[in-house]
Amino acid sequence: MHKNQAYNEYTTGNNRLRKWWHHRWFKIICISIIILIIFSVTLSLVLKFVILKPGKPETITTTTPAPAITTTSIPTSSTTTVTLPQTTFTSITTPITSTSTTVTLPQTTFTSITSTSTSTTTTTTSTSTSTTATTTTITSTLTTTITTPEQPKWKITGSMNIARSDHTASVLTDGKVLVAGGYSHEKLNSAELYDPSTEIWTATGNMIHSRHDHTASVLTNGKVLVTGGFDDGGLNNAELYDPSTGIWTATGNMNNTREKHTASLLTNGKVLVTGGYNHDQLNSAELYDPSIQMWTTTGNMNNARSGHTASVLPNGKVLVTGGYNHAYLNSAELYDPLTEIWTTTGSMNTMRSDHTASILTNGKVLITGGNNANRLNSAELYDPSTEIWITTASMTDVREEHTASVLSNGNVLVTGGGGNGFLNSVELYDLPTATWTTIASMNNPRRWHTSSVLTDGKVLVVGGSNVSPLSSVELY
Structure with a gap:
């Protein structure tokens, strides 16, 4: 138990x-x-x-x-x-x-x-x-700065002492601009200088002869050669301006009286004068040698012409285009300074007179506007390597007796002229895109004026006419 x-x-x-x-x-x-x-x-x-x-x-x-x-x-x-x-x-x-x-x-x-x-x-x-x-x-922290470049505008600068059209304007070696002759209800022999640093015009020595529709060329020695033009009739005389003294002196006379001709400074320092008008269109050409101050005849052009253009190409030859000879011309020809012979080259696509020709930075030549009984807005390019013309974009406005300036960036500035009335419109040709852009207009409509590219890259537009001759001057 x-x-x-x-x-x-x-x-x-x-x-x-x-x-x-x-x-x-x-x-x-x-x-x-x-x-x-x-x-x-x-x-x-x-x-x-x-x-x-x-x-x-x-x-x-x-x-x-x-x-x-x-x-x-x-x-x-x-x-x-x-x-x-x-x-x-x-x-x-x-x-x-x-x-x-x-x-x-x-x-x-x-x-x-x-x-x-x-x-x-x-x-x-x-x-x-x-x-x-x-x-x-x-x-991430992001800071973005957007800068819209200021569009260049036109600025009124000092006015000339005398209103004038059909004058010449030359940029001197010291950067000043010499304006000579022209028309202001009478033919002018006066000349004046523009100083870009002060924007003031001062009178300088008068030419020996009154003239308009003449030419002016800055020589390699810095002097300015003025040739021909019209006074009470056509002129064959020429004179030299010395910037160091402000005095004009007579130099050798041309062999032919001529107005509305061209003058081109060649790479050898001589000046080639072509065509023009003396009771009829001229095909003659002659050379000025600054070292002896004498004129000699050279080969004649194949076509007589006035109101044409002449451009010194990078290879030293001279391209003459268009003009008028009882009919509007589209022909073009080349002058070779080595042989003194003219040869025909490709013809433009459009007949034209009173147009402009600009040597582009790529060596091609841009032709703009002009007239052939109708004012033109068309433009075309000449290629010296192929001697062929091709059309490029047309300007917005038809225009003749306008100016075209190659800017420091390679673009081309076209100003004023005669179109639908006197024009103050301005257009830019963009070289890389081959297009035109309308930009800010000038303050004054004008034709028969001059445009000069200054040493600082600005463009000085001088005088011209808007029914009456103008003394106003603008800077772009």
């Missing part, structure tokens, strides 16, 4: 111990499951809202009057750090603003756009584990 009692007590003790361990293991398992669930939920939240949360790109669009620029800033870097600390859930979001500043000055717009980043920090803490997740999105 004692044995049975002892056994029963032992059995009862063992059963109690087993039950105690079962309860303890059950609690441990439940607690572990709860911890695992909490950890899983926490990890899911961290992955969903912190680590895998996509950064938002920021787009900034800036529009200025001209040109319009759109700038897009994309997040450039992202840093993610994950550790496992304690359970406190803290979310800190710092919003940042974008600042856009626009300052507008005359003709120039400056736009500055600065964008900074949004930073988000999340901290999670639990009893046995801790998680810290930091996501930082950095948007």
